[in-house]
Amino acid sequence: MKALIISADYFEDTELLFPYYRLKEEEIEVDIASLNKGKIKGKHGYEVEINKSIGEIKPAYYDILILPGGKAPELIRKEKEVHEIAKHFFEKNKPVAAICHGPQILISAGLLKQRRATCYRSVVQELKAAGAIYEDKEVVVDGNLITSRQPSDLPAFLKEIMNALKRSKS
Amino acid sequence: MKALIISADYFEDTELLFPYYRLKEEEIEVDIASLNKGKIKGKHGYEVEINKSIGEIKPAYYDILILPGGKAPELIRKEKEVHEIAKHFFEKNKPVAAICHGPQILISAGLLKQRRATCYRSVVQELKAAGAIYEDKEVVVDGNLITSRQPSDLPAFLKEIMNALKRSKS
Numbered sequence: 001m002k003a004l005i006i007s008a009d010y011f012e013d014t015e016l017l018f019p020y021y022r023l024k025e026e027e028i029e030v031d032i033a034s035l036n037k038g039k040i041k042g043k044h045g046y047e048v049e050i051n052k053s054i055g056e057i058k059p060a061y062y063d064i065l066i067l068p069g070g071k072a073p074e075l076i077r078k079e080k081e082v083h084e085i086a087k088h089f090f091e092k093n094k095p096v097a098a099i100c101h102g103p104q105i106l107i108s109a110g111l112l113k114q115r116r117a118t119c120y121r122s123v124v125q126e127l128k129a130a131g132a133i134y135e136d137k138e139v140v141v142d143g144n145l146i147t148s149r150q151p152s153d154l155p156a157f158l159k160e161i162m163n164a165l166k167r168s169k170s
Numbered sequence: 171m172k173a174l175i176i177s178a179d180y181f182e183d184t185e186l187l188f189p190y191y192r193l194k195e196e197e198i199e200v201d202i203a204s205l206n207k208g209k210i211k212g213k214h215g216y217e218v219e220i221n222k223s224i225g226e227i228k229p230a231y232y233d234i235l236i237l238p239g240g241k242a243p244e245l246i247r248k249e250k251e252v253h254e255i256a257k258h259f260f261e262k263n264k265p266v267a268a269i270c271h272g273p274q275i276l277i278s279a280g281l282l283k284q285r286r287a288t289c290y291r292s293v294v295q296e297l298k299a300a301g302a303i304y305e306d307k308e309v310v311v312d313g314n315l316i317t318s319r320q321p322s323d324l325p326a327f328l329k330e331i332m333n334a335l336k337r338s339k340s
Contacts, residue, residue, distance in 0.1 A: 013214065014187055021188055022195075024325035025332075044183065044214040155194035162195075 012070035013042035059088035069100020083109035095164040116142035182240035183212035229258035239270020253279035265334035286312035
């Protein structure tokens, strides 16, 4: 099992770190990718090491894609390579989990039409405009797609991520 | 199952929030106690709601005690009521999990004599002086006592917390 987190500077710290630590607790390998290698810094000052640039990512290698929120998605949502990575996961029906502003990446990649999803409250209008069916719930699961609204939803978000990984295994 | 976290201002944010979210993922009830009700603020600015003051805590009600680090333990390590709570868990052989500066509370309560344990590097000397057998490992489990050194140890720390809770259940 191998997980991919894509983020950038100004990530919402707990939305990146909690999934990262949680997957490592399960001894799942996790790569954190961003525009460049080096470090990225969260809104609350936590730094994480980027071991792969987005350009180096081979999406076939990963079982799940996780998109944390914060201001990071705004910085990478226009990147064609990010869209191609996200599309791969949808085409192969592999889990994609996005929280808070994370779904902005999937909006820009044109992947949310007719999909049930949630997001941070300031993103709701553009989520609907992208053709998604918005639900105001701590976590929404629609096939391979897992979405949550905010840090306080992390327990429910991770529970569904773990359920999805168990289903992938079997 | 019911968990108790004791902390104060200047807690290490992830060391409180990751266990908190992780236990909630398992649908375990969690109380966070501090000197007073209201809010406490972490070193990185995260705020958490305190729903019980330390004086209100009935330790018999809880299955596990968790002591996050940061500067918070320094603020509460001299409190007699905190010592009494910690002693209850040791007497009843219920899990006590302390990370980073968290073991300072157990040092002050006189509970680490001849116990294998770890802690943040700046705490090592006083841990040894308190009679503990220090080990430089991501997590040390000695009977009911689970200790870790720092935030990057959280995956191993939570894995052992979950193992201890599974043992308590059976």
